[in-house]
Structure formats: C-alpha cells, structure tokens
Amino acid sequence: MSKLLSLNIVEINQKLKNKEIKPLDLVLEAFDNIEKNSDLNCMITLNKEKAVERAKELESLEVDNLLFGIPIILKDNIVTKDLRTTAASKILENFIPVYNATVVDKINEHKMIIIGKTNMDEFAMGSSNQTSYFGPVLNPWNKKLVPGGSSGGNAAAISSCIVPLALGSDTGGSIRQPAAFTGIVGLKPTYGRVSRYGLIAFASSLDQIGPMTKNVYENALLLNAIVGLDDKDMTTKELEAEDFTRLIGNDIKGMRLAIPNYYLSEMIDSEIRNKMIEIIEMLKRKGATIDYVNIDYLEYAVPLYQIIALAEASSNLARFDGIRYGYQTDDYRDIDEMYKKTRTEGFGDEVKRRLMIGSYVLSGENAKQYYEKALKVRNAMRNSFVKIFKQYDLIIGPTTTSVAYQLGSDHDDVLKSFLDDIHTIPANMTGLPAISIPIGFNKDYLPIGMQIIGDYFAEAKIYQLAAFIENELKLVLNPNEKEG
Amino acid sequence: MIALEPVIGIEIHVELNTKSKVFSKALASYGSKPNTNINVIDLGYPGTLPTLNKEVVRQAIKVAIILNCNLNKVMHFDRKNYFYPDVPKNYQITQSRTPIGYDGYLDIEVDGETKRIGISRVHIEEDTAKSNHINNKTLLDFNRAGIPLLEIVTQPDISNAREAMIYVETLRQMLLYSEVSDVKIEEGSMRCDVNISMKPKSSNELGNKIEIKNIGSIFGVGESIKYEIDRQTELINNNVLIEEETRRYDDKTNTTILMRVKETGNDYRYFPEPDIPYVELTDEWIEEMRRGIPRMPNERYRDYLEVGINDIVANKLIGNKSLSDFFEILLKNNVNLINAANILTSDVAGYLNKNNVSLKDTKLEVDNFIKLLTLLDKGDISSKIVKELLPDMLANGTDVEKLIAAKGTKIISDETQLTTIISDIISNNSSAVIDYQNGKDKAIKYLMGEIMKATKGQANPVLARDILINILKKQ
Numbered sequence: 001m002s003k004l005l006s007l008n009i010v011e012i013n014q015k016l017k018n019k020e021i022k023p024l025d026l027v028l029e030a031f032d033n034i035e036k037n038s039d040l041n042c043m044i045t046l047n048k049e050k051a052v053e054r055a056k057e058l059e060s061l062e063v064d065n066l067l068f069g070i071p072i073i074l075k076d077n078i079v080t081k082d083l084r085t086t087a088a089s090k091i092l093e094n095f096i097p098v099y100n101a102t103v104v105d106k107i108n109e110h111k112m113i114i115i116g117k118t119n120m121d122e123f124a125m126g127s128s129n130q131t132s133y134f135g136p137v138l139n140p141w142n143k144k145l146v147p148g149g150s151s152g153g154n155a156a157a158i159s160s161c162i163v164p165l166a167l168g169s170d171t172g173g174s175i176r177q178p179a180a181f182t183g184i185v186g187l188k189p190t191y192g193r194v195s196r197y198g199l200i201a202f203a204s205s206l207d208q209i210g211p212m213t214k215n216v217y218e219n220a221l222l223l224n225a226i227v228g229l230d231d232k233d234m235t236t237k238e239l240e241a242e243d244f245t246r247l248i249g250n251d252i253k254g255m256r257l258a259i260p261n262y263y264l265s266e267m268i269d270s271e272i273r274n275k276m277i278e279i280i281e282m283l284k285r286k287g288a289t290i291d292y293v294n295i296d297y298l299e300y301a302v303p304l305y306q307i308i309a310l311a312e313a314s315s316n317l318a319r320f321d322g323i324r325y326g327y328q329t330d331d332y333r334d335i336d337e338m339y340k341k342t343r344t345e346g347f348g349d350e351v352k353r354r355l356m357i358g359s360y361v362l363s364g365e366n367a368k369q370y371y372e373k374a375l376k377v378r379n380a381m382r383n384s385f386v387k388i389f390k391q392y393d394l395i396i397g398p399t400t401t402s403v404a405y406q407l408g409s410d411h412d413d414v415l416k417s418f419l420d421d422i423h424t425i426p427a428n429m430t431g432l433p434a435i436s437i438p439i440g441f442n443k444d445y446l447p448i449g450m451q452i453i454g455d456y457f458a459e460a461k462i463y464q465l466a467a468f469i470e471n472e473l474k475l476v477l478n479p480n481e482k483e484g
Numbered sequence: 485m486i487a488l489e490p491v492i493g494i495e496i497h498v499e500l501n502t503k504s505k506v507f508s509k510a511l512a513s514y515g516s517k518p519n520t521n522i523n524v525i526d527l528g529y530p531g532t533l534p535t536l537n538k539e540v541v542r543q544a545i546k547v548a549i550i551l552n553c554n555l556n557k558v559m560h561f562d563r564k565n566y567f568y569p570d571v572p573k574n575y576q577i578t579q580s581r582t583p584i585g586y587d588g589y590l591d592i593e594v595d596g597e598t599k600r601i602g603i604s605r606v607h608i609e610e611d612t613a614k615s616n617h618i619n620n621k622t623l624l625d626f627n628r629a630g631i632p633l634l635e636i637v638t639q640p641d642i643s644n645a646r647e648a649m650i651y652v653e654t655l656r657q658m659l660l661y662s663e664v665s666d667v668k669i670e671e672g673s674m675r676c677d678v679n680i681s682m683k684p685k686s687s688n689e690l691g692n693k694i695e696i697k698n699i700g701s702i703f704g705v706g707e708s709i710k711y712e713i714d715r716q717t718e719l720i721n722n723n724v725l726i727e728e729e730t731r732r733y734d735d736k737t738n739t740t741i742l743m744r745v746k747e748t749g750n751d752y753r754y755f756p757e758p759d760i761p762y763v764e765l766t767d768e769w770i771e772e773m774r775r776g777i778p779r780m781p782n783e784r785y786r787d788y789l790e791v792g793i794n795d796i797v798a799n800k801l802i803g804n805k806s807l808s809d810f811f812e813i814l815l816k817n818n819v820n821l822i823n824a825a826n827i828l829t830s831d832v833a834g835y836l837n838k839n840n841v842s843l844k845d846t847k848l849e850v851d852n853f854i855k856l857l858t859l860l861d862k863g864d865i866s867s868k869i870v871k872e873l874l875p876d877m878l879a880n881g882t883d884v885e886k887l888i889a890a891k892g893t894k895i896i897s898d899e900t901q902l903t904t905i906i907s908d909i910i911s912n913n914s915s916a917v918i919d920y921q922n923g924k925d926k927a928i929k930y931l932m933g934e935i936m937k938a939t940k941g942q943a944n945p946v947l948a949r950d951i952l953i954n955i956l957k958k959q
Binding site: 077078079085087092095097098099101196197198199200201203204205231232233234235311312314315318319320321323324325335339359362363364367371 | 524527528529530531532533534535536563565567569572573574575624751753754755758759760761
C-alpha cells in the first residue's frame with residue numbers, strides 16, 4: 001500500500017508540484033482503499049470513470065491551490081450532476097440529478113476530485129447510520145460498533161484514511177457526532193456560511209454542509225473552498241472573504257472559555273467527563289480562563305429538535321411522491337393510492353416515523369401547542385447563547401454523552417438515539433458554528449470527541465483553539481495502527 | 485317565510501406580469517410549448533431552493549397601496565402543505581401569517597352611490613402547474629408552476645350580483661392601470677372565487693357558506709350569485725340545512741354545480757417558509773412604489789367630466805388605457821380637450837381596433853397630435869381632413885404640417901372664393917334655404933356638407949359657416 005493518502009495535504013501538494021506524483025496516483029489509491037475497506041460499507045456510489053478522467057485532465061493543469069487533485073467524498077444527500085444521489089433511500093435509489101449543488105461546483109473549481117458518494121442515515125435521519133437503505137456503516141475502530149450518523153460513511157472513510165476530505169451535512173449533530181465516534185475533525189459552519197443549494201433538505205432552518213477531515217488545518221482549508229454568498233440560497237450571507245487557517249498556530253493565552261454545567265452532568269459517560277476535565281486543566285495551564293456557566297434552555301434541545309426538525313422534514317420530504325422523479329409503486333388504482341404505496345414502500349421506518357411526528361406537531365391546534373412554542377424556546381435559547389458570547393470567546397464541552405455503541409443496540413430506542421445529539425443540537429437551533437475534535441480514547445481505545453462552539457461566523461477562532469489542542473495532544477488517530 | 489339576504493365575499497387570484505417566476509429564474513410566459521419554461525426549482529427537484537423575485541414584491545406593494553391596505557413591513561412566506569399532482573413540492577409557498585397588505589378597501593360606484601368594499605388581505609403566492617385531463621390520463625404542464633399570483637380577498641361586504649360585478653370590473657381596471665397584470669379573466673390571468681351564504685335580514689348570524697370556484701367571466705360572477713341566491717333561499721325555505729360546499733359555475737346553463745362537500749378540518753399545516761428570510765419593506769421602498777403608481781381610472785373619470793367631456797366619451801377613454809394615458813398628457817396642455825377626446829375615442833380608437841394595436845404601438849406623438857388639434861381649432865383644417873391625416877400620423881409619425889403640404893391639402897380661406905362657391909350651392913339648393921327659413925337648423929348642416937363636398941373638404945369650416953349664415957340671412 002503506497003499510503004499517499006495518509007500524508008497530510010501540504011505534503012501531497014508538494015509531491016504534486018514536484019511532479020513526484022500525479023493526481024491519478026491519488027485517485028487510484030483512493031479506489032484501492034475503498035476496495036480494501038469495503039467491509040465498512042462507507043460508499044453508496046463510486047465515481048471511478050469520471051474521477052480517473054478528471055485526474056488525467058488535471059495532469060496538464062498548473063497545481064494552483066492546496067486542494068488541487070485531492071480526492072474528496074460527498075455525503076449522498078449532496079446533489080451531483082450525472083452521478084447517482086440517493087440520500088440512502090429506496091425512494092431515490094435510481095435518482096440521477098441533472099444539476100450540481102453549489103458546493104460541488106466549488107469543489108470542481110478548486111480541482112478536487114470527487115471519488116464517490118457516501119453512505120448515511122436515510123435522508124440524514126439517524127445518528128448511527130443504521131437507517132440507510134444500503135445497510136449500516138461499521139466503525140473502523142471496532143467493527144461491531146456504529147460510526148455515528150448521519151454522516152457515518154464519511155466518518156468511517158476519513159478515519160480509515162480512505163481519502164483526506166469529505167463533505168457532510170449537520171442538522172442536529174450529523175457531522176460532529178460521527179466525527180467524535182471515529183476520531184476525526186468535523187465542523188458545522190455558521191448557518192448561512194455555506195450554500196445549501198443542492199443539499200437534499202432534511203430541516204431547512206438547521207441543515208448546514210460542513211467539512212470532515214483528519215486534522216484541523218485541512219478542515220479549515222476545505223471550509224475556505226466551500227463558503228460564500230450564493231444567489232441560489234437566500235439564507236447565505238454576504239461576508240468579507242477570510243482565510244479560516246489564519247489563526248491556526250496562535251497561542252490561546254487569555255482566551256475566555258465557557259463550559260456549560262449541563263455538559264458535564266451525570267448524563268455524561270464518566271470516562272468522557274474525566275477526559276474533558278483533563279483538557280480543561282491543560283487549557284488552564286496554557287493560560288486560558290475557563291468558567292462553568294449556566295446556559296438557559298439547553299435541556300430543551302431534544303424536544304426542540306423533535307418538533308422543529310421533524311416539522312420541517314414532514315414538509316421537505318413531501319415532494320417524494322413518485323410523480324416527477326424517484327421510486328414509484330407498480331400498481332395503484334388512483335392518485336391517493338399511488339402516493340400512499342409509493343411512500344410506504346419508498347421510505348424506511350425511521351423516516352416514516354419522523355414524518356408522522358412532524359405532521360402531527362404542525363396539525364391544527366398542535367401547531368400552537370408544539371411548533372409555535374418550540375419557535376419561542378428556540379429564540380430564547382439563541383438569546384441565552386448570545387449573552388454568553390458577550391463575555392466568552394468560545395464554549396466547550398464533550399461532543400457526545402457516550403462513545404460509539406453496538407450496532408443494532410438501540411435501533412428501536414427512538415428516544416435514546418435522539419439523546420446522542422443532546423450536546424450538538426443547540427448549535428443547529430441557534431445557527432452557531434461548532435466543531436468536534438478528537439481528544440483521546442476511553443479504556444477500550446474508542447475515540448472521545450470534544451465540541452467547541454463559537455460566536456456567529458467565528459469559525460477562525462474555533463480552529464485556533466482546536467488546532468492548539470490538537471497540537472498539544474498529538475494523538476495518533478489511525479484505527480489501523482491502534483494496537484501498534 | 486323569513487326575509488333573507490345574501491352575504492358575499494370575493495377572492496381573486498391575479499397573475500402578475502413579471503418576466504420571471506416568483507421563486508425561480510424560469511420565464512413566466514404563456515402559450516409556450518408545455519414544460520419548456522421550467523427548471524429544477526419549478527419541478528421541486530431534491531435540493532433546490534426558492535429565491536424571491538423582488539419585482540413581484542414591488543408589484544404587490546403597488547396593489548396593496550391602491551387598495552388602501554396596511555403593509556406588513558416585515559413579512560415572511562409560509563408553506564401550505566397538501567398533496568396534489570399540480571403542486572410540485574406538495575406544498576405551496578404563500579403568505580398566511582403576514583400578507584403583504586391587509587385591512588384595505590376599494591370604493592365602487594353603484595348607480596351613482598359610492599359603496600366601500602373592505603379588503604381583508606392581499607398576499608403573494610406561487611401558481612400551480614396546469615393539469616390537462618386527456619382520456620383517463622392527467623398531463624401536467626409546469627410552465628405555470630411558480631408564476632407569481634396575488635390573492636385579493638374582500639370582507640363579506642358585497643350585497644348582490646350587481647355589486648359583485650362592479651367590484652370585479654373596478655378592481656380589474658385598477659390592476660390594469662397599475663400595470664401589474666394583463667387581467668384577462670377569460671385566459672385565466674385573473675380568476676374569481678365567490679363565497680356566498682344567506683342570513684335572515686334581522687340577524688347577524690352567518691349561514692354556512694358556499695364557495696364557487698374559478699368563474700371565467702364577470703358575467704359569470706353575476707349569474708352564479710343570482711343562481712346561488714335563488715337556490716339557497718329555496719333550500720332554507722324548505723328547511724334544508726346548507727352544508728359548506730365547493731361548487732363551480734357552469735356557463736352553459738348559468739347554474740352552479742357541486743364539486744365537493746368541504747371536509748371539516750382541512751389541515752394545511754402552515755408554517756413559516758425557512759428557505760426565504762423575512763423581507764423588510766422599507767418606507768423608502770414603499771414611497772418609491774407609491775410615486776410610481778399611475779392615476780387610477782376613477783380619478784381620471786372624475787377629471788374628464790370636470791373639463792366638460794361627456795359621460796360616454798369619458799368612459800370610452802377610461803376603457804382603453806393607452807388612449808387614457810395619452811389623454812393624461814393632453815390634460816396638461818392648452819388644447820381643446822373635448823375635440824381631443826372625441827378624436828381619440830372615434831377616429832383613433834377606430835384605427836386601433838382595425839389594426840388590433842394599442843396606441844403605445846403606434847407612432848403618434850403627443851406634440852404632433854397637439855398641432856393637429858390646434859389646426860382644427862383655428863379652422864385651418866376640417867374634421868374631415870383630420871380623418872384623412874390621422875392614419876399617416878399613426879402609422880408613420882409624419883409631421884402634420886408636412887403631411888398637409890405634401891398632400892396639397894390647402895385650406896380655402898379666401899373669402900371671395902368661398903362666397904362664390906357658397907352662393908352657387910345656395911342657388912342650387914332652394915329647398916334647403918326654405919328649410920332654414922322655417923327654422924330647421926338641420927339645413928345648415930346639410931349645406932355645410934355640400935360646401936365640403938364641393939371643396940373636397942378644403943373649405944375653412946369656420947369661415948365657410950359664417951359666410952353661409954350671412955348669405956342665408958340676406959335671402
């Protein structure tokens with residue numbers, strides 16, 4: 001195994017510039033890695049023919065940026081022209097889009113090479129990658145465990161060094177929680193930072209596309225490439241261009257950090273809590289000030305998510321009706337039966353469960369009792385975060401309450417699976433940027449993740465702290481080398 | 485039997501005439517081949533997002549202003565969720581909570597009396613695809629999906645068929661004058677739904693209402709209301725309980741036909757559209773729109789009567805916006821407005837009808853027309869000559885003076901020459917002279933006609949008339 005893709009991107013870039021290697025070498029290695037790790041079930045669709053073609057095209061072009069020629073994988077809810085996009089659902093099993101998501105155009109502009117589309121929870125609904133129509137993804141650190149979700153395919157692939165770069169989506173923690181479960185770096189940018197045009201919507205007011213990578217620097221590099229105002233997405237913001245790597249390497253002396261008491265409660269696995277406390281102590285020694293704070297409404301994260309995310313989902317997924325694209329049932333008497341059978345057969349159980357809850361909370365009087373109340377609480381939660389950021393630079397805490405768990409263990413424990421996201425949901429509800437980075441392992445050598453939440457559009461500052469911790473810990477994060 | 489009276493409200497959908505659709509950049513146009521003016525957004529493809537066409541908001545502001553509405557200065561869009569094949573996303577983007585305009589009114593003139601019709605709301609929404617039922621298949625044309633619509637809803641202030649028809653016609657003209665829509669009811673760019681119920685005259689308690697959908701003409705609005713009043717009155721008198729129903733108007737029989745009984749609790753699960761941020765209507769923006777609104781037809785009508793134009797001609801002017809717009813400019817000039825109105829509504833209107841064009845499409849310039857009016861007023865040309873000159877002025881924009889010179893159209897203003905001609909005519913028409921002497925004014929008209937015939941219309945009409953009367957008096 002040539003292991004080019006285990007190098008960091010700056011090293012790969014140097015080799016490309018020196019003509020020691022060609023983009024095709026990287027592409028072929030990526031497909032080789034996929035083949036060798038096929039048991040992980042990371043991928044839904046491979047883009048081999050076009051990736052090879054693109055790699056050859058790039059040979060004649062100047063290596064003009066650090067991401068030039070680097071293989072990238074995309075969560076399968078990001079729409080790619082002429083490349084099957086399924087959202088891991090039977091209902092889109094054979095869906096070949098006719099247009100590119102805005103982020104895909106940006107990836108092409110930066111001359112990255114799309115290797116394929118990754119496995120995920122169906123329509124991003126799930127946090128263990130077990131709801132995929134294409135089967136579960138395994139955690140490379142222990143193949144009996146889940147990799148987290150919904151961006152589980154990305155997490156497993158990045159963790160196993162199949163490729164260096166991935167784009168996921170995060171609605172309640174779908175980038176950060178699998179990043180924590182597999183020991184990688186995953187960022188959910190500020191809402192409005194990255195265009196959602198071409199992201200198959202789960203919950204429009206929460207969804208955000210973000211980078212998943214091996215390390216902090218490369219995460220910031222990938223973010224540099226995908227951000228920006230998009231006239232196809234009215235929720236994107238016009239901001240001055242910035243380099244998200246610019247604070248990486250800076251000291252953190254005097255940085256004011258807040259840790260919500262709620263994030264170190266009894267609910268948290270004790271090994272995770274202890275690891276978090278170790279980090280807090282280290283940061284204090286390095287000159288950061290850390291206060292334990294109360295942030296109002298944090299405890300409502302899960303019910304908020306269940307109401308708002310599922311309400312929006314019930315509407316967003318209504319378009320899958322068998323008329324214009326996607327799966328259509330074979331046999332029906334009338335339009336109503338066509339709808340009913342198509343959707344009954346096309347959607348998996350978890351999706352149907354969520355669509356029913358979502359429809360319920362918007363129906364008639366329920367809208368007042370649930371949905372409108374949830375919007376008020378969401379607003380209050382946003383205000384309580386805004387208040388914190390008047391006094392603090394960043395908020396820190398564990399990404400998850402537990403480490404990766406057994407495949408199949410709580411597939412049907414709906415409430416428990418929502419609790420996976422209890423720490424990550426607030427960033428979606430408020431629109432704030434948040435990252436998960438690895439901070440160590442538990443006694444079973446399973447990765448533990450830490451979350452850093454920043455103020456609106458303060459991704460650069462998040463990366464500053466994340467890179468500082470990464471550099472202090474110098475963890476070896478390759479599941480294939482863990483016993484060695 | 486209890487005395488009953490109808491309670492009527494009208495909902496109107498108007499297609500706005502923007503270049504592109506309300507939430508996508510696809511062309512908003514009619515008569516194209518099915519499914520050619522569409523893109524992935526109009527088809528509700530996975531991953532697509534709506535973007536708001538600002539022009540739609542501008543036009544909606546105008547309409548809210550002319551209907552005297554309050555404006556929701558921070559407005560948002562909502563999703564109305566329901567499954568139907570012509571709704572590509574299975575939700576329609578509309579405005580439920582924050583209609584752009586609310587609590588307005590429109591004054592209509594009914595037999596010389598002003599009646600105020602309350603406007604409860606004006607809101608923006610997207611049109612659906614068009615379903616074409618062929619044999620037992622339904623074909624969908626998405627060209628219409630996403631065309632911007634304004635929905636204008638009245639309070640239940642309308643008392644009868646006549647008021648309803650006047651309301652729709654008044655609103656239609658105002659929308660036409662605001663230049664936001666071509667408001668062609670027959671072609672579906674303006675659609676009327678009527679809500680009607682009956683209540684005892686002595687009571688304020690409303691009966692169950694019947695909705696009549698998609699009535700295709702103003703006549704149909706009147707007929708369907710008349711029919712419903714009779715139908716519902718008879719049912720009530722026979723003690724039959726009226727249930728809420730949706731009916732349609734049948735223009736062959738002038739009756740309404742049951743479509744469906746309303747299901748109770750039709751639940752559209754409205755919630756704010758998360759893909760479109762709140763839109764702020766600034767005072768500057770509203771002011772700019774207000775300034776851009778042309779004078780409304782009722783205002784123009786009043787002014788036309790004031791300058792001495794009769795009711796029929798004034799109505800004819802109002803009835804053709806391009807003529808009225810032209811006349812608006814003349815109003816600001818020192819010209820004979822009555823002549824101007826007469827020429828516009830007869831000769832010019834005739835030319836426009838014959839060639840099926842609007843005045844805007846012709847080459848007639850205001851200055852040229854004013855020159856024509858002045859010549860006519862001074863008696864330098866006759867109205868017969870005006871008729872001859874106009875087609876060239878309309879078609880080619882030729883300067884009226886050059887035209888007269890080129891045509892060799894000379895006005896005979898030589899008194900001696902005219903006296904000779906007129907004397908001849910009088911001696912050849914002794915019976916007309918006797919008529920005149922018997923006090924019949926018609927005789928003058930007849931003799932003037934003869935003079936014009938003899939001079940090929942070139943006699944100075946004012947001078948000729950003076951000479952004629954002088955000679956007649958001496959007879």
